[in-house]
Amino acid sequence: MKKLVAVVLVLCVVSGALFAGGAQEGKDELVVGTSAGFRTFEYREMGEVTGFDIDLMKAIGEEMGREIVVRDMDFDALIEAVSTGTIDVVAAGMTITDERKERVDFTEAYFVADQAALVREGSDLNLNSPSDLNSSDLTIGVQNDTTGAFWVDENASNAKIQKYGKYIETIQDLENRNLDVIVLDKPVAEAFEKNRPTEMIFVIPTDEAYGLAVKKGSPMLDDLNSALKKVKNSDTWDALIKEYFGS
Amino acid sequence: MEDLGQFLLYSAIAVGKGALVTIVVTVASLLLGFVLAVPLSIGRTYGNRPIQFLIQLYEGFFRGTPHIVTLFIFYFGLRHVGELFGNPAFQIAIPPFPAAVLALGITSSAYQSLIFRSSIQAISRDQYNAARSLGMGRWQAILTIVFVQALRLSIPGLTNEATIVLKDSPITYLVAIPEMLTQARGIIDSAMGKVFFEVLIPVSLIYFGLFVLSNKLFEMLDEKLKIPGFELERR
Numbered sequence: 001m002k003k004l005v006a007v008v009l010v011l012c013v014v015s016g017a018l019f020a021g022g023a024q025e026g027k028d029e030l031v032v033g034t035s036a037g038f039r040t041f042e043y044r045e046m047g048e049v050t051g052f053d054i055d056l057m058k059a060i061g062e063e064m065g066r067e068i069v070v071r072d073m074d075f076d077a078l079i080e081a082v083s084t085g086t087i088d089v090v091a092a093g094m095t096i097t098d099e100r101k102e103r104v105d106f107t108e109a110y111f112v113a114d115q116a117a118l119v120r121e122g123s124d125l126n127l128n129s130p131s132d133l134n135s136s137d138l139t140i141g142v143q144n145d146t147t148g149a150f151w152v153d154e155n156a157s158n159a160k161i162q163k164y165g166k167y168i169e170t171i172q173d174l175e176n177r178n179l180d181v182i183v184l185d186k187p188v189a190e191a192f193e194k195n196r197p198t199e200m201i202f203v204i205p206t207d208e209a210y211g212l213a214v215k216k217g218s219p220m221l222d223d224l225n226s227a228l229k230k231v232k233n234s235d236t237w238d239a240l241i242k243e244y245f246g247s
Numbered sequence: 248m249e250d251l252g253q254f255l256l257y258s259a260i261a262v263g264k265g266a267l268v269t270i271v272v273t274v275a276s277l278l279l280g281f282v283l284a285v286p287l288s289i290g291r292t293y294g295n296r297p298i299q300f301l302i303q304l305y306e307g308f309f310r311g312t313p314h315i316v317t318l319f320i321f322y323f324g325l326r327h328v329g330e331l332f333g334n335p336a337f338q339i340a341i342p343p344f345p346a347a348v349l350a351l352g353i354t355s356s357a358y359q360s361l362i363f364r365s366s367i368q369a370i371s372r373d374q375y376n377a378a379r380s381l382g383m384g385r386w387q388a389i390l391t392i393v394f395v396q397a398l399r400l401s402i403p404g405l406t407n408e409a410t411i412v413l414k415d416s417p418i419t420y421l422v423a424i425p426e427m428l429t430q431a432r433g434i435i436d437s438a439m440g441k442v443f444f445e446v447l448i449p450v451s452l453i454y455f456g457l458f459v460l461s462n463k464l465f466e467m468l469d470e471k472l473k474i475p476g477f478e479l480e481r482r
Contacts, residue, residue: 071423
């Protein structure tokens with residue numbers, strides 16, 4: 001009897017310990033939501049999420065005197081997560097759009113990008129400008145819920161559009177010939193161009209600006225903006241741009 | 248990747264970290280399930296009608312609801328619970344790891360409760376009667392005589408349950424848990440898609456290895472607790 005009670009107590013304690021270990025989320029921590037898989041802004045290396053956005057948030061966190069905790073989830077889960085307070089801020093190469101502004105508040109822009117069209121190396125589709133994409137002979141791949149997807153929905157609605165959860169899936173389908181072209185953010189397209197047998201055939205100038213997103217009405221917005229401003233004016237910023245975009 | 252050796256090393260580290268998280272989540276959930284299932288199964292067998300009814304509701308809900316849905320309820324759903332009472336500001340905010348373990352553990356407790364209940368019922372009523380006739384109190388008889396034997400009978404069922412929870416663990420990626428499958432997808436992404444099966448196959452083998460390991464552990468436990476010649480000896 002005593003043994004059974006002892007065993008059960010030990011199990012309770014162990015369960016409790018395992019639990020408590022995970023429950024710590026200090027008040028001083030800044031919970032950053034992101035979606036790994038968006039080279040070079042956030043991706044996994046050696047099991048940890050790193051990238052431009054992560055390093056930027058680390059620098060901002062330092063300015064604000066808070067340590068960051070990174071939570072990796074699907075891109076389309078981020079807005080819901082920050083709106084409910086599950087995470088404090090979104091740093092995921094998220095473009096500032098009017099629709100998104102209805103649900104979250106954005107900081108000042110920290111990066112400007114365009115979209116680009118990516119095809120298999122040596123494919124002869126004779127596409128020279130964005131309007132060529134609006135053809136019913138084409139199958140275009142995009143990542144779901146991104147500005148690339150929105151652009152294609154609006155400007156290439158004659159084409160067959162396929163939506164994916166992660167960019168890597170679009171690349172695989174491109175190479176398998178299930179897709180003819182992918183529309184995605186230019187920095188990511190450049191990264192893929194370097195590493196896979198693909199070519200970036202043209203740029204779609206959308207002039208999008210990435211911003212950090214917080215809950216609507218969040219008191220943190222001003223602090224984030226001033227920290228962001230300080231970081232942008234510092235050497236850290238130049239070092240980051242050099243490290244990730246190599247110029 | 249230019250350097251194959253470095254890629255393999257980095258990948259192994261990533262998968263290793265993921266495997267560790269998978270193991271911790273699985274073990275913690277099973278333990279929670281066990282700790283909850285003991286009183287649940289006993290209450291369902293020996294409790295009065297109201298208690299039995301409540302436990303039946305609990306079991307029914309957690310066995311009948313898809314595990315992903317339960318996970319979502321604990322992580323996302325509870326944050327909206329205030330809206331039910333007209334106070335949207337009120338939230339039950341559970342961080343990822345406890346939410347994952349609570350969801351998987353409570354679900355597992357519903358299944359484990361069934362396992363224990365059928366084992367309890369398999370222990371002949373004679374055991375209970377004999378214990379009482381020796382002067383033992385009701386709960387003493389239940390816990391020290393009946394339930395202890397029921398635990399032994401439950402081992403095959405628990406082996407199976409351990410496998411189920413292990414194979415459920417990847418869904419926790421949805422609540423930002425960096426378990427093994429997440430790491431595998433991260434590697435595929437860093438390699439820009441150059442490797443796919445090369446990553447998934449070793450990871451499947453690791454899941455399989457964990458399955459074999461847990462089965463072996465339960466088998467050893469079973470061997471140890473076997474009492475030859477006793478009326479409950481297994482074939």
